[in-house]
Amino acid sequence: MPPENAYVLVLYYSRSGQTADMASQIGRGIARVNGIEARIRTVPPVSPDTDSSLPAVPDHGAPYASKDDLAHCAGLAIGSPTRFGNMAAPLKHFLDGTGDLWLSGALTNKPAGAFTSTGSLHGGQETTLLTMMMPLLHHGMVLCGVPYAEPALNETTSGGTPYGPSHWAGTGEQLPLSDHEKSVCQSFGERLGTLALKLR
Template sequence: MAEILVLYYSRTGGTAEMARQVARGVEEIEGMTARLRTVPPVSAVCEAVEDEIPAAGSPYAHLDDLRECAGLALGSPTRFGNMAAPLKYFLDSTGGLWLAGALSGKPAAVFTSASTLHGGHESTLLTMMVPLLHHGMVLVGVPFTETALSETRSGGTPYGPSHWSGPESQVTLGVEEKQICRILGRRLAKIAQRLGVVL
């Protein structure tokens, strides 16, 4: 079984639920499985402040998770139109993988959630792509041939799934949002197979 790493950071649960939906899509493809991982919060001095193992939810990611994956789905809440600091902090630690070309040629995709409708969904997705391009990854989006992308009223972009949680940070995803997340997971898994990324 080849694994797609679904790596995310979530504060209120919206991005975590999106990650679970992306993982469901990955596992709809025969021969593929999803590895859900998160990253710990960081302090004001940019040092991880959490225990080695989280009290609940997905385990914390290690560089080996990236090295061993056949593809990557990266998810973050929107923070001023960019990814959250804990995810950026983790990605900033991947210089050794970059030097080794460990991620080069693997497919990657991005997803985000935000509490405001115009809070920077698309700019967050685009800026999340930048370090993946530096790693030589092959970016996967959601084409408009997927009808859910045109029908959604709460989130979704061709750059990757998005979720508008509203001011109360509602975790519940809309029907189309779930569909778009699963579509992305399936596309990522299929493209990993086509690229022959099997470890």
């Protein structure tokens, strides 16, 4: 049975913690919107073996997402580090298992968008965001980006794109989210939450 409270699902995979930090900032933006909440969930890493190799509940961080979390959301934000200009395999693996939701149209007309983190400044932020949007379009979702009305988008010297929030993590010591990147994440979350209520 669907939950009574409307929520935006912030679904991500994170290996070094930067994408998880972005998910938290997006959640803060969603929390600015009265009448909707953020539900932050992650996906487990994939393994080459065929046996269950992880506990059902992670040791730390956000809980693992269930298909019900996705089916009943009012909006969706998906996040991943870049992998050769595309999303990481664990998030793709989760989305590949949502064919039944596609057949039923469970996500049709719900707003959705993407966010990413890269090691190098030109390491595929925009291609990752664009390719992450393909499953969202197949599900019939309404894409949400970041308009240039958000001042941080014009001022950032690291991450942040109109296609969705992004973060430059660096290839050595991991860089924390900049103030501009946080602003873009929060603006994106607020916009997604507002659209989710309007389209609900």
